[in-house]
Amino acid sequence: MxxxxxxxxxxxxxxxxxxxxxxxxxxxxxxxxxxxxxxxxxxxxxxxxxxxxxxxxxxxxxxxxxxxxxxxxxxxxxxxxxxxxxxxxxxxxxxxxxxxxxxxxxxxxxxxxxxxxxxxxxxxxxxxxxxxxxxxxxxxxxxxxxxxxxxxxxxxxxxxxxxxxxxxxxxxxxxxxxxxxxxxxxxxxxxxxxxxxxxxxxxxxxxxxxxxxxxxxxxxxxxxxxxxxxxxxxxxxxxxxxxLHAEEFLKRKQRMGRRYTEGLAGLRGIVTPVVRDWAVSSYWMYGIRVTPEAGMTRDEFRRRLLERGVDTRDFFWSLSEQPLLATHPSRTLPCPVSERLAREGCYLPSGLALTGEEIERVMDAVRAVIG
Ligand SMILES: Cc1ncc(COP(=O)(O)O)c(C=O)c1O
Known part of the structure; x- marks a missing residue:
């Protein structure tokens, strides 16, 4: 790293x-x-x-x-x-x-x-x-x-x-x-x-x-x-x-979310989070999807971002595909959306201590990787 x-x-x-x-x-x-x-x-x-x-x-x-x-x-x-x-x-x-x-x-x-x-x-x-x-x-x-x-x-x-x-x-x-x-x-x-x-x-x-x-x-x-x-x-x-700082923290996260969404708009193969008109998101983590149009897998994208000094994390592995299900009773309905998200999703740096300058660095790195 x-x-x-x-x-x-x-x-x-x-x-x-x-x-x-x-x-x-x-x-x-x-x-x-x-x-x-x-x-x-x-x-x-x-x-x-x-x-x-x-x-x-x-x-x-x-x-x-x-x-x-x-x-x-x-x-x-x-x-x-x-x-x-x-x-x-x-x-x-x-x-x-x-x-x-x-x-x-x-x-x-x-x-x-x-x-x-x-x-x-x-x-x-x-x-x-x-x-x-x-x-x-x-x-x-x-x-x-x-x-x-x-x-x-x-x-x-x-x-x-x-x-x-x-x-x-x-x-x-x-x-x-x-x-x-x-x-x-x-x-x-x-x-x-x-x-x-x-x-x-x-x-x-x-x-x-x-x-x-x-x-x-x-x-x-x-x-x-x-x-x-x-x-x-x-x-x-x-x-x-x-x-004591809950409201201020929430605003910080929301500013971060809006800034990423504006800055990453229109990038090929990058899907930014949707916020429904009835929702106020707290942008706990800024999750994006890397689709085949990006010309690389999510894992490749993450690796290239890390080379540029930006750490990321995968979305959760879908519960529908957890090895644990082999040994424990469950009923699983088809979950194609979740299974795709598990393969395409990752989240960008989103911590409360993230500075505006760091957000710009993250977005520059994403743009450079996507080309
Ligand atoms: C959606 C969700 N549920 C439950 C938990 C479990 O919380 P904890 O890590 O405090 O046990 C987490 C943890 O991050 C979570 O993201």
């Missing part, structure tokens, strides 16, 4: 973070109790306009926690989009339920509601739309379908902090939602996650399950199997500092 390579992600750690984390260390409250946890949960709930927010240790277990608390288990089916991280499939498999993998929309890469009817069975219990790359899934038809068939809607908003669907913030659009605070997310706690919901009973159940299911009023007595999915107060301190 050449020196001065522009990384795909570099986080922005605001000044308040050091103050809060040092305060936390000084207080001795370094595990999973303390004022920053309570504050982070309260402020995050307000941020996503939900009654309850429960902090957990990452955005994979948060998906599992929601499914488990909804009572999803062996014999049930959960519909998941094919173009997403393995965490979505894993979370369903942890419960013993069967994932049903469906294709995504060709322009915005989110779960295609047109496939829901074919995916439905008497065992279907939930749909897990994923707001991929910070662009919301088309939630109205998904929620209408779920309502008509008595299904839960579990939003995976891991990549979509601050994104909007028809003016409503992602994470407020289903039964419950899951967020990740991994280092490349708009708000990071290093590792971390959050579940949010407006449902009081579900929230109480998730709060109990994430902390070993102590019986109410009888600590260390347990009638159910629980999990230790707790976040630490230190992580929450970092989260509180990040949350």
């Amino acid at each position: 050449p020196q001065n390579t522009i990384p795909v992600n570099a986080p922005l750690v605001p000044d308040e973070a050091k103050t809060y984390v040092l305060d936390c260390l000084g207080s001795g409250w370094i595990s999973s109790a303390g004022k920053y946890l309570a504050q982070f949960e309260q402020e995050f709930a307000a941020y996503v306009n939900q009654k309850h927010a429960i902090a957990v240790c990452n955005g994979t277990v948060s998906l599992h926690l929601i499914l488990a608390a909804l009572g999803i288990g062996p014999g049930d089916e959960v519909i998941v989009p094919a173009q997403t991280i393995i965490s979505c499939l894993d979370a369903v498999l942890y419960t013993g339920a069967t994932p049903v993998i469906v294709d995504v929309e060709p322009d915005i890469y989110t779960l295609d509601p047109a496939h829901l009817e074919k995916a439905l069975s008497p065992r279907t219990k939930a749909i897990m739309p994923v707001h991929i790359f910070g662009h919301s899934a088309d939630m109205d038809p998904i929620n209408a379908f779920a309502g008509a068939h008595g299904l839960f809607v579990v939003e995976d908003a891991a990549e979509a902090h601050g994104a909007r669907y028809k003016k409503r913030i992602c994470g407020s659009l289903g039964t419950a939602a899951s967020f990740s605070f991994y280092a490349n997310k708009l708000i990071t706690t290093g590792e971390g996650g959050m579940v949010v919901t407006n449902d009081d009973a579900l929230a109480a159940r998730m709060r109990s399950m994430k902390d070993l299911c102590h019986l109410p009023g009888q600590r260390f007595h347990h009638a159910e199997v629980g999990f230790n999915y707790r976040m630490t107060n230190m992580q929450a301190a970092l989260g509180c500092a990040q949350l």
